[in-house]
Amino acid sequence: MILSFGPFAQGPSAGALALGIPSLLALACYVAAALPGERFSNGLRVALLAGWFAHAMAIVADITGLGREVVGARFGFAPALSMTLWLVLAVYEIEGRFLPLPGLRRGLAALGGVAVALALAFPGELIPHVASRWAPLHWVLGIASYGLFGAAVLHALMLSRAERQLRTKVLSLSEAAPAKGVPLLRLERLTYRFVAAGFVVLSLALLLGAWVANPWRWDHKTVFSMLAWVVFAALLAGRLAFGWRGPKATGWLYFGAVLLLLGYVGSRFVFEVLLHRQPPL
Secondary structure: OOEEEOOOOOOOOHHHHHHHHHHHHHHHHHHHHOOOOHHHHHHHHHHHHHHHHHHHHHHHHHHHOOOOOOOOEEEOHHHHHHHHHHHHHHHHHHHHOOOOOOOOHHHHHHHHHHHHHHHHHOOOEEEOOOOOOOHHHHHHHHHHHHHHHHHHHHHHHHHHHHHHHHHHOOOOHHHHOHHHOOOHHHHHHHHHHHHHHHHHHHHHHHHHHHHHOOOOOOOHHHHHHHHHHHHHHHHHHHHHHHOOOHHHHHHHHHHHHHHHHHHHHHHHHHHHHHOOOOOOO
16 A cells, blocks of 8 residues: 655666665764753754755655656555654654654654665665556555554654653652643644544545555455554544543554554565565555
8 A cells, every 4th residue: 555656776876876865864863863962952853853854855866766767666664664754753843843742852763763774775666657547646645644643643652651640640740740741632632633634544545545456455455454444433433422532542543553554564574574575566
């Protein structure tokens, strides 16, 4: 369901440099941003932002096929993770301009670095031609749903941490109060708005995938993606009908996110890394 568009080159070339240099720059910036040192928080935040821009340049170079002779769609678990983390970081950078998001920089920078490194190590499979002109839209919707649910999981983790601090009262009142971060109710609304948006986009991706698939196959990708859709539908229905909140709701969110991750990234990882062969598209 998920891929990044772009060329794949074996060995050094202008295209490989166009993709490799921004990726290495992004990796260096992410590593710097993941270092401890709150005294230099402004500089570390600049490093994270620079890594995000370099990451974007690498994705653009891949999408446009800059310097490459063959342009096509590149399938792979690592490119999917790379673009998903880039979208999650985009949400973090945008929200960070308006809301306090403490304690996330180092973890997100580390995840961004891992995603870029994996994309360099496992660049995926080039498919120069697609069977349907609607297939790229299906792939874009799939990537977007990964990013939206990734943002939802990020907010759910923040919500769970804030609720845990308030329940245990291990920290002082000034440290545990949500005023230091995002107010709990606002954070909860943001979390499930991302879930609802991701559910809509995932639904469109699945419908379009069923339309363009020829022939339709009940493979691992399809089964796990459909199971994730059912879990997210149950979560939204449970919140609407029964007011699900707290650990019960976030548990459903985490479960659905894991199923969705297994649907494309997990199955592609098994084929590409463990079995050393390309799965059917």
